[in-house]
Structure formats: structure tokens, C-alpha cells
Amino acid sequence: MATLLHLETATTNCSVSISKNDEILVLKENNAANYSHSEQLHIFIKEALEEASLSFSDLDAVAVSKGPGSYTGLRIGVSAAKGICFSVDIPLISIPTLQSMANQVDVKPGELVIPVLDARRMEVYSCVFDNNDQEIRETRAEIIDEDSFSEFVTAQKVYVVGSGAEKIKGVLQHPNFIFDTTVIPSSKDMVKMAFKKFEAEQFEDVAYFEPYYLKDFVLQQKKKKTT
Known part of the structure; x- marks a missing residue:
């Protein structure tokens, strides 16, 4: 136990x-x-x-x-x-x-799920999984345009889920895309x-483990007022 x-x-x-x-x-x-x-x-x-x-x-x-x-x-x-x-x-x-988000979606054979987390502006963190929970495209930080994920639209359905889905659903127009912003x-x-x-005893080294940030942290500084 x-x-x-x-x-x-x-x-x-x-x-x-x-x-x-x-x-x-x-x-x-x-x-x-x-x-x-x-x-x-x-x-x-x-x-x-x-x-x-x-x-x-x-x-x-x-x-x-x-x-x-x-x-x-x-x-x-x-x-x-x-x-x-x-x-x-x-x-x-x-x-x-992203994988834990993908697991919330009931994906059937021939379908895909793309969990997307909102980053900045039109950028998202995303990854692509099949119905067997296998990662078929690695995690990326990417700027979304009308051609994003176009290589996956041959799937019967492509579920785009997460906080990033809201801002990109107006950009991705293919009918096979199904958007769900409620997945967190x-x-x-x-x-x-x-x-x-x-x-399986797949453990991390507690002393050296670090989060997967994907991008470096950038501190936003206020601009000084000019006189």
C-alpha cells in the first residue's frame, strides 16, 4: 500500500x-x-x-x-x-x-489531444498525445498562427485543451479542432x-531536481519616467 x-x-x-x-x-x-x-x-x-x-x-x-x-x-x-x-x-x-492535462480527455483511436498552457501574447506551451497517452510531438513554447498544428489535422478529432485554448481558437480554423478551456x-x-x-521506482534525485521551465524567467522592470 x-x-x-x-x-x-x-x-x-x-x-x-x-x-x-x-x-x-x-x-x-x-x-x-x-x-x-x-x-x-x-x-x-x-x-x-x-x-x-x-x-x-x-x-x-x-x-x-x-x-x-x-x-x-x-x-x-x-x-x-x-x-x-x-x-x-x-x-x-x-x-x-501537460501530460496530466491530456489524461483528462477521453481520446479515442484516430484522435489526438493537444494540451496548451497560456504563455505570453500568442505564445503557448504545448505537446501532442495520441489515444494511448503516447507523446507524438515534444513539448514546445511556440507562437500560434494559422498553420500551427496543421500536420495533425488529418486526425479524426484534435482536442485542444487548457488555458491557451481560448486565445488560439479564433486562429485555428480547421473543423477537426475541438477547443476546451475548462481543462486545468x-x-x-x-x-x-x-x-x-x-x-516502477522512477524517482528523481531530490538534491538536483529542478522544474521544467522550458523558458528562462524574465523579470519585467518598470520603465523610468523621463523628466
């Missing part, structure tokens, strides 16, 4: 869950308009453990969403996960954020993937 703690902080959804094997026990999350991870993540972890009548010493591993996504959000989640793993000497499991990364969708990795 494996007891796993799952942390998802790649987007505005601050999400914590606990599972036994591949069954979820507790879910605490808040998808606020603004990022609330620094205020809520550790509160959610404490509340989830209390609801499940568990302590940190009862955990067998911590799973964390590895990105891509918000630079600050990912750092907060990974830092918390590593701190717990160090303190109670348990393994760390990383889950690709959530720790509950990490559970089955994390348990498979736990059984």
Missing part, C-alpha cells in the same frame, strides 16, 4: 491531494484568478493530511507537477515537495504538467501516473 502526496502549482490552480495506491483520498484546491500558492499550498498540505488522518511520516513519496508553467508557481511546488522528501527521507516523483492541471489527475512511477 503506497500513500502518496501530490502537489500541482504550475498554473493558478493551487492543488493538493493524497492517494492510496491509485485511488484519491483527499483533494484540496483553489483555482483563483491570481496565484495564491505561497499563501495556500502549505495550508492545503496540512489540511489534507489531517482529513486523511495521516502525518508526513506516513507518506511513501511526494509527486510534484514538473512543468512547464508558471516559473514562480513551479518553484514553490518543487521547493515544498523537496523539503518534505528531505525531512522524512522519501522519494520524489515528477509528473509532466490538478493534483487529482496526477494520481494514477504517480502510482505507476512509484511501482
